[in-house]
Amino acid sequence: EAQVTQNPRYLITVTGKKLTVTCSQNMNHEYMSWYRQDPGLGLRQIYYSMNVEVTDKGDVPEGYKVSRKEKRNFPLILESPSPNQTSLYFCASSPIGYTENTEAFFGQGTRLTVV
Amino acid sequence: DQQVKQNSPSLSVQEGRISILNCDYTNSMFDYFLWYKKYPAEGPTFLISISSIKDKNEDGRFTVFLNKSAKHLSLHIVPSQPGDSAVYFCAASSGGTSYGKLTFGQGTILTVHP
Numbered sequence: 001e002a003q004v005t006q007n008p009r010y011l012i013t014v015t016g017k018k019l020t021v022t023c024s025q026n027m028n029h030e031y032m033s034w035y036r037q038d039p040g041l042g043l044r045q046i047y048y049s050m051n052v053e054v055t056d057k058g059d060v061p062e063g064y065k066v067s068r069k070e071k072r073n074f075p076l077i078l079e080s081p082s083p084n085q086t087s088l089y090f091c092a093s094s095p096i097g098y099t100e101n102t103e104a105f106f107g108q109g110t111r112l113t114v115v
Numbered sequence: 116d117q118q119v120k121q122n123s124p125s126l127s128v129q130e131g132r133i134s135i136l137n138c139d140y141t142n143s144m145f146d147y148f149l150w151y152k153k154y155p156a157e158g159p160t161f162l163i164s165i166s167s168i169k170d171k172n173e174d175g176r177f178t179v180f181l182n183k184s185a186k187h188l189s190l191h192i193v194p195s196q197p198g199d200s201a202v203y204f205c206a207a208s209s210g211g212t213s214y215g216k217l218t219f220g221q222g223t224i225l226t227v228h229p
Contacts, residue, residue, distance in 0.1 A: 004158070030215075031215035033215070033216065035219075040124075040221055041221060042119075042121075042204060042219035042220050042221040042222055043159070043204065043206075043217075043219040044219070045216055045217070045218075048215065048216060050215065058216070090158055090159070092217075094215055095215075096215050097215065098147040098149075098164070098208045098215075099147075099166075100164070100166055101164060102147075102164070103149060103161035103164065104149075104161070104215075104217055105161075106151075106158035106159045106160070107158050108156075108157055108158045109156070109157070109158050
């Protein structure tokens with residue numbers, strides 16, 4: 001079964017305490033990305049990766065880091081979380097480029113609260 | 116700069132009737148469009164897509180229409196069912212260095228009443 005798995009599902013942390021949200025996909029996709037969903041703003045891309053060791057900034061990268069050491073894994077790192085990073089986060093994977101009926105697969109989401 | 120806009124935050128329809136969700140975009144480089152459905156506490160799931168070389172794509176109860184000149188797409192659900200109640204996002208993709216990236220609208224909450 002095609003799957004994107006992210007953990008944890010829920011996380012409450014304090015300002016400044018480093019955290020990592022893991023993401024793994026089983027579809028051998030080259031392209032992986034992280035999005036955050038905020039009310040009234042839809043999903044916005046944080047970082048993306050087109051292949052192993054190839055990562056780049058999305059639309060809202062400030063305060064985040066990523067790494068892509070293996071094709072299947074794409075962790076999101078918040079080195080010093082702040083309250084404005086309280087949000088719902090989604091990891092996604094897809095082939096590079098979209099053709100008819102191609103889709104991006106999303107994980108179930110991580111609800112992060114920074115106090 | 117919101118390149119993909121869903122101007123209706125919510126839509127309420129009666130079971131059995133048609134639901135029409137709208138989406139506008141500004142970037143003429145977008146060449147592939149997708150609709151996702153999202154239930155609470157779940158990730159977005161793919162519903163239907165359309166390439167810019169087409170103006171209509173149909174899959175069962177779901178039809179997406181694309182009007183390139185107006186930079187407008189719509190999702191029609193006929194007949195609507197209570198299980199269709201969810202948040203619907205439209206998303207767009209372009210080629211070049213943005214390969215793989217999806218730009219999303221704000222979402223529309225659809226409520227289908229029995």
